[in-house]
Amino acid sequence: MYVVIVGAGQVGRNLAKSLLALGNEVVVVERDSQRIESLTEEIGSCVVKGDGSTVALLEDAGVSRASIVIAATESDETNLAVCQLAKHIFQTPRTMAVVGNPAHAALFQLLGIDVVINRTRIITSQIEEEIGDSTLVHLVSRRGDSMDIVSVSIPPDAAVIGSYLGDLDLPPNSFISLVVKDEGPVLPTSDLSLASGDQLIIVTAPDEEQVLYEILTGIN
Amino acid sequence: MRYLIMGSGDIARHLTDAINLKGSMVIVLNDYRDLKNHSFHNANVIHNVYTGCLMEDLQRAKIATVDGFLACSDDDNRNAMAAQIATQIFHVPLVICHIGNGLKATAYKEMGLDVVSSTVMVADNIFLRLEKS
Structure with missing residues (x-):
């Protein structure tokens, strides 16, 4: 080539x-x-x-x-x-x-x-990832800035612990694509319940990230 | 009428004076270095300094509120990008872009920008005079 x-x-x-x-x-x-x-x-x-x-x-x-x-x-x-x-x-x-x-x-x-x-977004994401495990981390940006793949880790005191994925009221353009539990990655199903430390890989829109983060972590 | 002019060379200064004389408001966006070297004397001129992020600079210079945007800095690439921001993002009714490089000017014209090229205009003018003489 x-x-x-x-x-x-x-x-x-x-x-x-x-x-x-x-x-x-x-x-x-x-x-x-x-x-x-x-x-x-x-x-x-x-x-x-x-x-x-x-x-x-x-x-x-x-x-x-x-x-x-x-x-x-x-x-x-x-x-x-x-x-x-x-x-x-x-x-x-x-x-x-x-x-x-x-x-x-x-x-x-x-x-x-x-x-x-x-370039800036890539560097920022890497730093975010190093800072802590309850932060929303940008993994990939696609189609300019209109779609992101992010990772959110569930903190120990999050209200969603024990909730089923099917019961979560997520923003309309946010989709959980993978849940990484202690025992390994699991495909998301509506009857899968969340635990502290679970890492969620989510396809989302930039303007939904803040709401998504608040729902999953309880942090404003 | 309100116009935003990006640049501080001769073209920008002449345009600022000419538009201002007609009673229109002019917002200027240029480098701090240029700002010190050139003074725009008219009272109806608001200065904004280019910081490096064109999108943010244009927003700060209130591009969304102007009737016309004239990109005439000495950097062709900056002019082309600013003109496309004005057209595609802020839908400014009148956008004129100066591009010195003739081939680049032609390319951007074909891409739909309203381009003025001083190089082409001067060359055409000299050629016309040659033909007449």
């Missing part, structure tokens, strides 16, 4: 190395000479110098034959432009953009970027 990556920061360079190791053909586009020099030492001469958000440079990088274009610069504006130009001018089948500011993620999705990687 031929992949063009725009931006040789930490994300771009590590991604390039991983994709090359898997046998893909990769070209990285980067403006900064020092980054180019150090990346060339590591992965060879598959680095093109210049502004990857221009049509001419994308053409030089061979975007017209790329299966995927990945925009991984530190600028959301640049990443959007790269993907839009790749899609519109070169008909790239799949575009992926890294988004730094979560507020921009929905816009990218709306404008047709195929995969939006919300």
Whole structure:
């Protein structure tokens, strides 16, 4: 597979190395000479110098034959432009953009970027997960910010302990997909009762997360 | 009428003065660095400083309340993204986007943005004069 990556920061360079190791053909586009020099030492001469958000440079990088274009610069504006130009001018089948500011993620999705990687959200989720086991943790965001997969652990004093899943009054777009008990994962059924320490994997909408969290943990 | 102008170069300054002279309110969004270098003298001008998150900056500059949004900073990508936020998210009635790079300007025009490209306009103008001479 031929992949063009725009931006040789930490994300771009590590991604390039991983994709090359898997046998893909990769070209990285980067403006900064020092980054180019150090990346060339590591992965060879598959680095093109210049502004990857221009049509001419994308053409030089061979975007017209790329299966995927990945925009991984530190600028959301640049990443959007790269993907839009790749899609519109070169008909790239799949575009992926890294988004730094979560507020921009929905816009990218709306404008047709195929995969939006919300960098801040990923880091935040990992920190949330490390903080404690009764916190709502974001596992995956899909379709921009319109759907999340989250994990909620039931604290020892939660009112829902002993309740059956079928009796829970969950928000309309929230669905329990898996319950992880001490003995292992269990598929959710309406007669499954909740216990302290159960971990629930839930598909939900961002605007329902707070209510969902309150229902399951009793914490406002 | 209320207009939001993003940018602080010559185009933004001339537009601010011209719109302001017609009695309309102008909200300006630009870099703090630019703000210190250029002063907009009109009383009917409200300044907002670009902080790095375009969506939040535009909201802070009350983009939802304006009749027109003019994206004319010196960064083509920022202009294009801001214009699309104005169009797609806030449904601003009039959105005009400046894109210097000719090929990029054409691409965004094809994508439906109302684009003005100073590079193309100047080149066309010079070409016309050449033809006339």
